[in-house]
Amino acid sequence: MRKRNVFLILAVAVVMVFSLAGCGEKATTGSTSGSATTTPVKGGTMSFYIGEPAYIDSYNCQETEGMQVVQAISDSLITVDSLDSSKLLPAAASSWSKNADATVWTFKLNPKDKFSDGTTVTAKDFIYSWNRIANPSAKNTLTGKSDPSVISYHLGFIQGYDAVQSGKSTELSGLKAVDDYTLQVTLSQSFADFAYVVTHPSLGPTPQKAVENGVTYNGKNVAFGDMPVGNGPFKMAEPWKHDQYIKTVRNDTYYGTAPYLDGVDFNIFKDPETAYTEFEAGNLDFTQIGAGKIKDAESKYGTSKNGYTANPNAQVLLGGETSVYYLLMNNENKYFKNENLRKAITLAINRQAICDIVFEGTREPADGIVPPGIAGYEKDTWTDSKYDIAAAKQALIDAGYPGGKGLPTVRLSFNSDGGHEKVMELIQADLKAIGINTTFDSADFPTYLKQLDAKNYDLGRLGWVADYPIEYNFLYPVFNSKSGDNKAYYKNTSVDTAISDAEKITDDAARLTKLQAINKTIGAANPVAPIMFYRHHHVASARLNDFTFDAMYLGNFSKVWITPGK
Amino acid sequence: MLKYIIKRILQFIPVFFGVTLILFLVANYMPGSDPVQMKVGEKHVTPELRKQIEQDYGLNRPWYIQYGDYLVKLTKGDLGVSISTGREVSDIILEKYPFTLNLALVAIAIEIVIGICAGVISALKQRTFLDILVTLATSISVSLPVFWLGLLLQYFFGIYLKQQTGGAFYLPISGASGALPTWEYYILPGITLAAVSTAYGARIMRSQLIEVMGMDYIRTAKAKGLSGRQILFHHEMKNALIPVVTFIGLDFGAMLAGAVLTETVFNWPGIGFTVYRAIMARDFQVVIGCVTVILFAVMIINLLVDISYAFLDPRIRFGGSEE
Numbered sequence: 001m002r003k004r005n006v007f008l009i010l011a012v013a014v015v016m017v018f019s020l021a022g023c024g025e026k027a028t029t030g031s032t033s034g035s036a037t038t039t040p041v042k043g044g045t046m047s048f049y050i051g052e053p054a055y056i057d058s059y060n061c062q063e064t065e066g067m068q069v070v071q072a073i074s075d076s077l078i079t080v081d082s083l084d085s086s087k088l089l090p091a092a093a094s095s096w097s098k099n100a101d102a103t104v105w106t107f108k109l110n111p112k113d114k115f116s117d118g119t120t121v122t123a124k125d126f127i128y129s130w131n132r133i134a135n136p137s138a139k140n141t142l143t144g145k146s147d148p149s150v151i152s153y154h155l156g157f158i159q160g161y162d163a164v165q166s167g168k169s170t171e172l173s174g175l176k177a178v179d180d181y182t183l184q185v186t187l188s189q190s191f192a193d194f195a196y197v198v199t200h201p202s203l204g205p206t207p208q209k210a211v212e213n214g215v216t217y218n219g220k221n222v223a224f225g226d227m228p229v230g231n232g233p234f235k236m237a238e239p240w241k242h243d244q245y246i247k248t249v250r251n252d253t254y255y256g257t258a259p260y261l262d263g264v265d266f267n268i269f270k271d272p273e274t275a276y277t278e279f280e281a282g283n284l285d286f287t288q289i290g291a292g293k294i295k296d297a298e299s300k301y302g303t304s305k306n307g308y309t310a311n312p313n314a315q316v317l318l319g320g321e322t323s324v325y326y327l328l329m330n331n332e333n334k335y336f337k338n339e340n341l342r343k344a345i346t347l348a349i350n351r352q353a354i355c356d357i358v359f360e361g362t363r364e365p366a367d368g369i370v371p372p373g374i375a376g377y378e379k380d381t382w383t384d385s386k387y388d389i390a391a392a393k394q395a396l397i398d399a400g401y402p403g404g405k406g407l408p409t410v411r412l413s414f415n416s417d418g419g420h421e422k423v424m425e426l427i428q429a430d431l432k433a434i435g436i437n438t439t440f441d442s443a444d445f446p447t448y449l450k451q452l453d454a455k456n457y458d459l460g461r462l463g464w465v466a467d468y469p470i471e472y473n474f475l476y477p478v479f480n481s482k483s484g485d486n487k488a489y490y491k492n493t494s495v496d497t498a499i500s501d502a503e504k505i506t507d508d509a510a511r512l513t514k515l516q517a518i519n520k521t522i523g524a525a526n527p528v529a530p531i532m533f534y535r536h537h538h539v540a541s542a543r544l545n546d547f548t549f550d551a552m553y554l555g556n557f558s559k560v561w562i563t564p565g566k
Numbered sequence: 567m568l569k570y571i572i573k574r575i576l577q578f579i580p581v582f583f584g585v586t587l588i589l590f591l592v593a594n595y596m597p598g599s600d601p602v603q604m605k606v607g608e609k610h611v612t613p614e615l616r617k618q619i620e621q622d623y624g625l626n627r628p629w630y631i632q633y634g635d636y637l638v639k640l641t642k643g644d645l646g647v648s649i650s651t652g653r654e655v656s657d658i659i660l661e662k663y664p665f666t667l668n669l670a671l672v673a674i675a676i677e678i679v680i681g682i683c684a685g686v687i688s689a690l691k692q693r694t695f696l697d698i699l700v701t702l703a704t705s706i707s708v709s710l711p712v713f714w715l716g717l718l719l720q721y722f723f724g725i726y727l728k729q730q731t732g733g734a735f736y737l738p739i740s741g742a743s744g745a746l747p748t749w750e751y752y753i754l755p756g757i758t759l760a761a762v763s764t765a766y767g768a769r770i771m772r773s774q775l776i777e778v779m780g781m782d783y784i785r786t787a788k789a790k791g792l793s794g795r796q797i798l799f800h801h802e803m804k805n806a807l808i809p810v811v812t813f814i815g816l817d818f819g820a821m822l823a824g825a826v827l828t829e830t831v832f833n834w835p836g837i838g839f840t841v842y843r844a845i846m847a848r849d850f851q852v853v854i855g856c857v858t859v860i861l862f863a864v865m866i867i868n869l870l871v872d873i874s875y876a877f878l879d880p881r882i883r884f885g886g887s888e889e
Contacts, residue, residue, distance in 0.1 A: 052843075054605075054651050062607065136618045140652035146622045147652040148615060150606045165614055225652070242653075242661055243835035244741075269740070270839050271830045277717070278739055278833075281725045417846075446600030446848070449608075463608060484610030 044562030045263040046544065048555060049275040049287035052243050052268050057141060057225040058202045059132050060149045064553050067201050069246050071554050072264055073116070074204035074230030075256070077107050077126070077183075078195055082550040083308060085322075085469035086375040086512075088195055091256070092121060092205065092231060093183075102192040102506050109181040112255040115207050116235035117215075123177035125205035130155055131171050132206070134164045141211060141224040151202055154467065157194065159186045190504040192511050196375075196468040201554065204230055233259045233558050243268055260561035276539075285541040286555070289316070292360060297539050310540030310547045312563065317536040320364060320372040322469055322551045327427065327529040328452070328460035332489045335407060336458065339525055340399035345459075346384045346529035347392035348434045349427055355532055358422045362537040366530035368523055369478060373551025374469045376512040382523030385530050392434050404435025413457040415449075416442040420461055423531070452487045461531075462487060469552055471515040475499055479522050490527035542566065567876060574872055578865045585861055586854065587633065593850045594629040601625065601649045601848040623649050623851070636854065645855035650847045655855035658840060663859065665741070666836035669828075670821035672756035673763075677814055681764040685771020685810070686803075692776065700768060707765035716758040716831035723754060740833035755832040759825050763817045770813055774806035781805075808878050815871030819864040 053066030061070050078096065081087035090096075093107040113121040132138050133149045140147035155161055159174030174186035187194060197203070210229045214221045217239055226239040233256065234248035249263040267284060269275040276290035289297045298316050307319025329336045329345065336342060351365030368382035380386075393403070401407045412428060414420040421442070428438050438459065443451060451457055464485070466473050477485040481496055498518050505511040540547050547560035593599055602619045603611055620626040624635065639646065645655035688700035720739045728736035738751050778784065779802055787797045824838020837856055844852035 060652070136614065140647075142653050142657075143647055145647060145652075146618075147647075148618045148622065150615065152615075153609075153612075242658070243840075269833050271833070274720075274740055274831060274833045277720050277724065281720075281728060281736070281739055282733075283739070444598035446603040447598040449603055450600075465608075484612065 040260050040545065040561040041564050042260050043262055043564065045265055046261050046285045046560060046562065047265045047267050049269055049284055050266045055225065056240060056246065057228050058204055058206060059129070059138060060147065060151065061202045062151045068555055069266055071201040072234040072248050072557050073228060073232040073236060074201060075232045076201060076204045077198040080199050080469055082548040082556045083306065085373055085551065088199065096195060098192065098506060100506065101504055102190045102194065103187045105185040105194055107183040109183060110255050111181050113231055114253040114255060115229050115231050116251045116253055117207065117210065117229050118253055119207060121205050121231050122180040123183035125207060126183050127175045127177060128208045129206040130175060130203065134161060134172055135170055136165055136167065141214070142226065154197055154200055154203060157187045157189060157191045159188045161188070189500070192503050192506050193470050193472050196470045199468060234264055237263060257558065259558045261557060264557050279539065285544055286547065287539060289537045289539050294360060294362065294537055301539055307536065308548050308550055311545055312542045315540045315542065317538045317549055319536050320551060321534040321536060321553055322371050322373045322466035323463060323534040324366055324369055324371050325461070325463045325531045326369065327531055328462055328488050329528060330455060330457055330489060331491070331527055332455055333458055338399050340395050341401065342526040343384050344392045344395035344399060344434060345431065346526050347386065347388045347395060348430045349529060349531065350387045350430055351531055352387065354423055354426050357426065362535050363532040364535055366532050368519065369528070369530050370471050370474050370519055371533040374466060374471060376471050376516055378516060381519050382530060384526055389433065396434055404437065407436055409437045409439050411441040411458040412438040413441040413448065413451060413460040415445040417445050455489060466552065471519055472499070472503065475515065475518055475522065479527060488527045495522060571869065571873065574869050582861060585857065589854055589857060590629050590633045599848055601850060604847045605650050623647065640858065645858065646851040648849050648852045650849045655851050658852060659837065659855060659859050662835055662837045662840050665834060666822065666824050666838065669752060669755055669759060669834060669836060670818060672752045673760035673821055674814065674818050676756055676760035677764045677767050677817065681767030682771050682810065684768040686775060689772045689775035689779070704765035704768050707761050710761065712758060712762065712827045713831050715761055716828060719754045719758060741835060755828050755834055758832070759821065759828045767810060767814060771806065771810050774809055775802060778802045778806045804878055808875060811871060811874055811878065815867060819867040822863040822867065823860045
């Protein structure tokens with residue numbers, strides 16, 4: 001009697017487990033009979049991996065996660081060609097012009113441009129949107145409470161910015177709607193690269209009514225912050241499901257060429273590894289490749305030739321990104337103000353080894369501060385940004401510290417929470433090889449940044465991610481003596497002047513030449529040691545055709561199409 | 567009994583103040599506690615922006631004023647606003663807690679059914695093949711790291727089976743798809759979350775039952791002529807269950823605080839990862855809000871466990887032993 005009962009319990013448990021397991025009814029059709037077409041076809045929804053964004057309301061959107069969504073649902077005045085950052089393309093503005101000293105910019109808006117709710121986009125919508133960003137008492141639409149934008153610095157050159165930031169005014173005096181379709185922007189100083197600033201996805205127009213009153217969805221009022229309305233090729237299909245997904249569908253009121261896709265689902269994952277597992281299971285169209293699996297992915301899915309555009313059997317993207325990781329040297333420090341010492345350090349670092357050992361090829365050695373993908377990028381602009389031990393030892397002799405004699409043990413500072421320790425271990429070994437002894441000094445991120453602000457470091461690390469793909473965006477913030485992001489405390493007044501002079505040159509080619517020259521001048525002084533550029537390590541599914549994920553880390557959703565039947 | 571329950575509830579008060587006060591002190595005196603910098607990222611924070619954010623989020627006030635403000639607002643059900651996302655903390659919790667609670671219920675059900683059954687079987691079938699099987703299975707289960715087991719399950723049920731059956735038969739890997747996921751989404755994370763505790767539960771059940779089976783009163787029961795089933799359910803199980811109930815109750819309380827590893831591997835939108843992310847972002851309002859809710863949940867579970875003792879053990883019910 002008892003015997004049977006025991007087996008009954010066991011049998012029930014086993015049956016339960018296996019009957020639970022037999023429930024994958026939601027199976028997608030596994031047939032891959034779709035004929036290989038080469039002409040784009042409409043239809044299909046693409047699924048795209050992102051982490052949980054902080055904001056998708058463009059006024060406070062700064063990180064790459066939210067930016068993907070904003071990029072799909074909102075068009076700025078101008079856009080950058082996904083594959084050639086030197087080319088600017090019309091978007092919400094069909095044309096634009098600047099005056100002789102690049103202080104007054106006029107944008108002619110496309111009269112066909114509409115928000116996805118059907119209302120026409122006018123110059124006033126841009127002004128409203130930008131004033132909201134600049135205004136420190138801007139309200140978060142989710143709570144109705146004050147929540148200032150952390151990206152207002154984009155508008156820093158617009159006349160009246162300081163008055164708005166200090167609360168003396170609520171409107172940027174430099175913004176003017178000449179008429180419904182003409183936006184005039186007056187800057188407080190010459191800035192010939194301003195056209196690139198307005199390509200930023202967060203600077204698109206927002207409809208005041210929807211921002212202030214919310215949006216109606218299924219008879220309920222939803223805050224703009226959870227269901228923003230824009231003028232992009234796609235629109236929100238439903239409110240943001242936090243930590244789960246953001247669904248967008250084609251915006252039928254779009255003024256530009258209609259996208260092929262019916263929609264883009266942004267699937268939110270906590271961990272890229274899980275996203276990659278979902279990709280391998282066939283449930284995601286675009287994601288990062290899991291750690292240590294790049295070679296495997298390349299052999300399974302094929303590698304894209306240009307590194308940015310995915311097509312069937314050329315699905316792995318390894319193109320360079322517009323971000324740089326560099327070793328900081330405290331230029332005000334009694335030892336590191338010595339240019340030759342800085343030169344010795346930068347020559348001593350084996351960048352290729354760091355990229356290969358620590359990052360499995362997901363980074364590439366930096367040959368300067370400006371990464372590829374930036375308009376005007378040239379190879380090997382910083383001549384000392386290479387591995388050459390003999391030259392490093394010579395530079396150390398020139399610096400007056402032969403074999404490291406006379407140098408104290410140097411502090412190598414970094415933030416402990418970002419996986420930098422392995423990089424620092426290799427750098428430590430490289431420096432030891434030329435006779436410079438270092439000791440680790442790590443702290444959590446905010447403490448570390450405070451340490452940099454207090455100039456209380458010898459050597460450190462930082463990364464710089466481009467806001468816009470222009471050289472200026474590296475030279476000014478990282479090296480201008482007045483910039484808050486110049487943590488190396490490099491100070492060269494002639495470089496400061498040269499940068500602002502360059503921005504007075506309205507001829508694009510001439511300005512670029514000048515900026516390239518300034519880059520080389522800075523590079524010759526080695527104020528920092530560029531270590532590596534970031535690279536894509538992404539993969540697309542075999543269904544996707546012509547999907548470009550550009551150097552600025554933005555997906556181009558307007559050209560991609562899905563092979564039917566897949 | 568009522569007196570006992572009231573006593574238990576009163577004990578909650580010092581626990582609540584102790585935990586929340588320590589958290590406020592830690593948040594204010596911990597090095598690197600700079601939510602403003604974390605919000606902005608690696609870029610430079612201008613003093614104006616810092617001042618504005620600190621003022622908007624009330625970070626410029628001394629900790630005891632912030633603590634008082636938290637207590638006052640708590641009585642109104644207001645848990646404040648997340649600094650990193652600008653969202654109401656109560657919204658975040660209302661959104662995440664059902665996921666955590668449901669997953670915990672599934673895992674606890676697995677723990678109770680499989681853990682207790684396996685423990686009973688192996689105790690009754692001592693030194694047989696079944697006993698060895700259970701012992702072996704629990705040993706393996708205890709020593710498997712949670713995330714690794716999760717990955718194995720994902721690969722087998724999500725990828726391998728799907729490929730082998732041409733997509734006809736598989737289990738979903740992550741919980742991202744539905745508003746509240748349908749039941750098949752709970753299977754893999756549920757098993758993963760329950761694995762280690764189920765094994766412990768089975769082991770405790772086995773050893774307790776074996777101990778009870780050797781007691782004099784069981785021999786007396788047998789001598790009285792009771793059937794095996796009556797002895798098992800009325801005498802052996804009831805006595806052997808107390809430590810198991812304690813263990814499962816504590817485990818359930820722990821699960822209500824969220825399971826960071828399981829939630830990460832299965833992309834489960836629960837409270838555990840939310841707290842983890844908030845700690846990393848120094849988003850203190852979210853941390854304290856979630857901890858407050860978790861604290862209440864754990865206290866309620868502990869109370870229920872204590873009450874359940876009374877039903878299992880008459881000495882507690884009738885006040886025969888000093889608690």
